[in-house]
Amino acid sequence: MTKLIEVNKINKSYRSGTNLTHVLHDISFKIEDGELVAIIGESGSGKSTLINIIGFLDSEFEGEYQFKDLEIHNLSRKQYSKLRNQNVGFVFQNFKLLRELSVAENVALPLLYAGKSRSEVKQRISELLEMVGLSGYEKQLPKNMSGGQQQRVSIARAIATNPKFLIADEPTGALDTKTSQEIMDLFKRLNKENGTTIIMVTHDPRIAKECQRVIEIIDGRVVNDTRRDI
Amino acid sequence: MLVSELIKSAFQAISTNKKRSFLTILGIAIGIAAVITILGIGDGVSQTMRKNLGNNATKKTQTTEIDYTPDDISSATHGFTADDLTNIQQKFPEVRKIKIYHVSHNITTHGSVGLNDGTYSVTLLKKATSEMKVIAGKNLSQSQLDAANKVALIKESIAKKNYGTIQNALGTTVNIEDKTYTVVGVYKNHGMYTNLGDVNKYSADILVPKKGYYTAESKKTGDVINMKILTNANPSKVSKKIEKYLKKNGTAKNQGVYQYYDTEKALKQFSTVINIITALISFVAGISLFIAGIGVMNMMYISVSERTQEIGIRLAVGATPQNIMTQFLLEAVSLTVIGGLIGFISGAGLAHLIAPLLSSQVGNGVHIKAHISMNAFVLAFGVSTLIGIIFGILPAKQAANKNLIDILR
Numbered sequence: 001m002t003k004l005i006e007v008n009k010i011n012k013s014y015r016s017g018t019n020l021t022h023v024l025h026d027i028s029f030k031i032e033d034g035e036l037v038a039i040i041g042e043s044g045s046g047k048s049t050l051i052n053i054i055g056f057l058d059s060e061f062e063g064e065y066q067f068k069d070l071e072i073h074n075l076s077r078k079q080y081s082k083l084r085n086q087n088v089g090f091v092f093q094n095f096k097l098l099r100e101l102s103v104a105e106n107v108a109l110p111l112l113y114a115g116k117s118r119s120e121v122k123q124r125i126s127e128l129l130e131m132v133g134l135s136g137y138e139k140q141l142p143k144n145m146s147g148g149q150q151q152r153v154s155i156a157r158a159i160a161t162n163p164k165f166l167i168a169d170e171p172t173g174a175l176d177t178k179t180s181q182e183i184m185d186l187f188k189r190l191n192k193e194n195g196t197t198i199i200m201v202t203h204d205p206r207i208a209k210e211c212q213r214v215i216e217i218i219d220g221r222v223v224n225d226t227r228r229d230i
Numbered sequence: 231m232l233v234s235e236l237i238k239s240a241f242q243a244i245s246t247n248k249k250r251s252f253l254t255i256l257g258i259a260i261g262i263a264a265v266i267t268i269l270g271i272g273d274g275v276s277q278t279m280r281k282n283l284g285n286n287a288t289k290k291t292q293t294t295e296i297d298y299t300p301d302d303i304s305s306a307t308h309g310f311t312a313d314d315l316t317n318i319q320q321k322f323p324e325v326r327k328i329k330i331y332h333v334s335h336n337i338t339t340h341g342s343v344g345l346n347d348g349t350y351s352v353t354l355l356k357k358a359t360s361e362m363k364v365i366a367g368k369n370l371s372q373s374q375l376d377a378a379n380k381v382a383l384i385k386e387s388i389a390k391k392n393y394g395t396i397q398n399a400l401g402t403t404v405n406i407e408d409k410t411y412t413v414v415g416v417y418k419n420h421g422m423y424t425n426l427g428d429v430n431k432y433s434a435d436i437l438v439p440k441k442g443y444y445t446a447e448s449k450k451t452g453d454v455i456n457m458k459i460l461t462n463a464n465p466s467k468v469s470k471k472i473e474k475y476l477k478k479n480g481t482a483k484n485q486g487v488y489q490y491y492d493t494e495k496a497l498k499q500f501s502t503v504i505n506i507i508t509a510l511i512s513f514v515a516g517i518s519l520f521i522a523g524i525g526v527m528n529m530m531y532i533s534v535s536e537r538t539q540e541i542g543i544r545l546a547v548g549a550t551p552q553n554i555m556t557q558f559l560l561e562a563v564s565l566t567v568i569g570g571l572i573g574f575i576s577g578a579g580l581a582h583l584i585a586p587l588l589s590s591q592v593g594n595g596v597h598i599k600a601h602i603s604m605n606a607f608v609l610a611f612g613v614s615t616l617i618g619i620i621f622g623i624l625p626a627k628q629a630a631n632k633n634l635i636d637i638l639r
Contacts, residue, residue, distance in 0.1 A: 048639075057546065058635050078550055085548020092638070096543050100246045110547040112235050157547065 003068075004164060004197055005031040005054060010063035012049055012220075023049050024061070024220045033164075036191045037199045038208040041217035047201045048169060050217065054199060055167040056084045068164075085113055089158025093170035095150040097142040103129070103153050104138035110160045128156040132186060148179035155186060165197035166190070172207055184210055236553075240560040244568075247533070254529045255569040257522030258617065262573025262610050263580060264515040266602070269609070270581030271588065272508045273601040279497045291326055291458040294469040294493075296476065298453045300486035307485045308451035314481055315455070318472055324463035325472070330452035332444055335431035341406040343384065343436075344392045352406055353431045354440035362432040366396040367415030370439065378442030382411035385435050389416045404436060407448075411438055466494055500588075519613065522569070523621040530562050530625035541629055542637030555630035562622025563615055570614025577610070578602045 012024040023046040031037055041047045052058040053065065056072070059080055065072040067087070075083070089110070090096075097106050104125050111121040129135055132152040142150050151171060158166050168187070172180035184207055190196045200211065208214050216224035244251045298309020315328050335353040342348070358372040365386060374381055382404050389399035396416040404411050420432040457472070459465035473490040480488055534541070541554055549557075581600035589598045 052635055052638075057638065078552070081545070081548060081550035081553075084546065090546050096539070096546070096638070098540055098543060100242070109544065112232070113544070113548040113550075113553060115232060117232050117235060118238070161548070 002033045003030055004033045004035075006064075006066040007054070008064040008066075010050070010053060010061055010065065012046075012053065012058075012061045022220065024053075027063075027217075027220075027222055029215065029222060029225060031165075031197065031199065033197055034191070034195045035197055035213055036188065036211045037197075037213045037215060038211035039199065039201045039215045039217060040203060040205075040208050043203070045217045046220040047217050051167050051169060051199060051201055055088050055090060056080050057090075085110060086161060087164045089155075089161070089163040089166045091151070091154050091158050091166060091168040091171045093173040095142070095147075095154045095174075097150055097153055097157075099141070099143055101142075102138065103134070103140045103142065103145075106142065106153055107157045107160055110157060114161055124160070125156075128160055129153075131159070131190075132156045146179075147175050148182060151175065151179075151183055152186065155183075155190075159190065159194075159196065163196070165199060168198065168200040170201055170203070172202065172204060180204070180207065236556055236560050237564070239557060240564045243533075243557075243561050244564060250529055250532075251565060254522075254525050254565050255572065257525045258519070258566050258569025258614055259573035259576065261515050261519035261522050262570050262614060263577035264511060264518065265613075266574050266577025266606055266610055267580040267584065268508050268511040268515075269606050270578060270600040270602045271585050271598075272504050273603055273606070274581070274585050274599050275497075275501050275504045275588075277601045278598050279501055290461055292461050292465040294457055294459060294465050294490065295331070296455050296457070296469065296473055296488055296490045298480075298482065298486055298488050300453075300482070302485070307482050308448075309453050309476075309480065309482045309486060309488060310455050311451050311481050314476070317479065318455075318457075318475070321475060322468060322472060324460045324465075324468050325457050326460060327456075327458040329456055330450070331454040331456045332449070332452055333454060334440055336434050339406060341404060341436070343388055343404045344402055346392055350388075350406070350436055351434040352436045352438060353434035354443050355437055356440045362420060362437070363418040364415045365418050367400045367413070369415055370437070375439040375441060378439055380409060380411045380442075381414045381439070382406075383415045383417050383437040384413050386416055386419050388435050389413075406436065406438065407443075409442075411436075466492055519617060523566075523617045526562055526566060526618065527621040527625060529565075530558060530622055531628070533561070534558060534625050534629040537629075538632060538637050541632050542634055545632075545634045546638060551630040554632075555626045558626035558629045559619065559622045562626065563618030566614040566618035566622075567611065570610045573614070574607060574610040578606075 006029075008028050010024055010027040011022070013020055013022045015021075027050060039047045039051065049058070053061050059075070059077060061073070063073070067083075070083075072083075098109075101109075104122075107125050107128055108118065108121050111124065112118070125138065126135070129137060132155050134149060134152050134156065137145070137149070137153075142153060145153070155166075155171075166187075171187070172183055175183060187198055187200070188210065191198050200207070202208055212229070213227045214224070215222060300307045300309070310330050315330070319325055319328055334356070337352045337354070338349060339352055340347075341350045341352075343350070355370060355375055358370060358375060360369060362383075364383065366389075367383075370381060370383060384399060384404065386396060389396045393399040393402065399413055399416055402413050404413060417432070417437070420430050422433050423430055457469070459468050469490045469492070473488055476488040477483055544554060544557075545551070578600070581602065585598045585600040
């Protein structure tokens, strides 16, 4: 397996007023290509902060972050956008779909920002929607769909540009148990069939149990990192 | 992102908030319309001036006109005779051609309708026409006009005043210039001026055939002369000299007044007035455009803060801050350009409506037509684009500089 992500001694602190809150302490780990990783921890433990850094959303941190051969900590804000567009897909707890746009337009967004035209991406969009089990939903508006369906749309959007890895922040947090399992199955399928690396933040132990690797964070420190075969 | 895709999403965003967009567009449209209207009229006036006064470089002669008005309006005195013409031509060699102009419409003359003597205005008809609406009896036919039949149409108000009803007037007679005409029809009252601002010939009291109205004798005299004067001799000055000469030596100098009407001067004065008005309205329009621009800025700031989530999502899926800025700037520019185009169209329409009304202010048969030039279009387009950019850039920058982490938290 090849190394995809390597973080070394990542530190992050917020200043709120006169208080300096130290959120992440010397976080170091490697993630290989094709892994399905769960990051678990209490709320406030710093796991979201960590994946924001890994997902190229947050450029303000101390320490080293190597993505493939790139020294991420040396890049500018503009380079971050391109990096995000081509290498990472995001799935959020509350889906974060654009309400006024149709399903197809939502899924098309990353492709459009990659410089494609609307007509070029039509074929790709139906492929993506088929992959997440929403064939024929192109013209629907997200607000008329169930939570599970909306999350599938957001997954389709996340994988649209064939990114190297997916970041999922509590992807099942707003869903019931049955739908959660469906979404989890979808993630597992993408991981197995397409070889997409998935980094998932969750505090649902059942979801974590289905991942090959679980990294536990308490108070901004990695306290546990276990791999197992499923 | 492709520019075409950016434009598409700009229009999408504008149409999701129709009311707000409409109001912002309206502000711009009003400002631009005001500018285009006044520019259209101003250009129209200067074009009319050039056309009416002739291009001095290309035309050899220019036509001027001198009128005679008798003191006693009902007298049969005429201002010009053949002698006057010969005298003028001998005295002023700059005058290339001179002729007595026989007025054919709204001639003020003495006459009688029924038993009532008085002053009436008469229009002479050469061709059968239905431009006036005959409401009783029959219209004059072409054969009647050609045969110089002594038949006449009288105006509704004249008929009612003299005979009570319009039907009673049919078959009666009118006397004009010692000739008796039989009334065969009555026509509807018309306003003094046409829509184009000309004097309306059918506003006269009586219509009679042109043929036979002027006799061989009366053709030699008249109240108006037309002269063609060499352009480089300064027609306006020469005409003024002729006016002075006629006041001293004219055949009817004691019974009335000779007057030279200087169209050039009138138009020049008018155009000065228009220029002042243009400057004034442009100033006001400038202020209104500035205020409309602030409206655009206001709307864009609201839009940016309302759509924070959208900005965050777009950034997360790979939009660059540049993309976000372009998107919001394009939205602002689309709003103002739509406003500019609407303003241009309504301004052009308004100019065409208002210009004819001004013609009657200048008088003397001058037509003022609005002239919307390509420059005006470029101006409307350019100014509205510029307003969009100037007032859109700050909100767009704010949108682009939003902190992604704060948005998505």
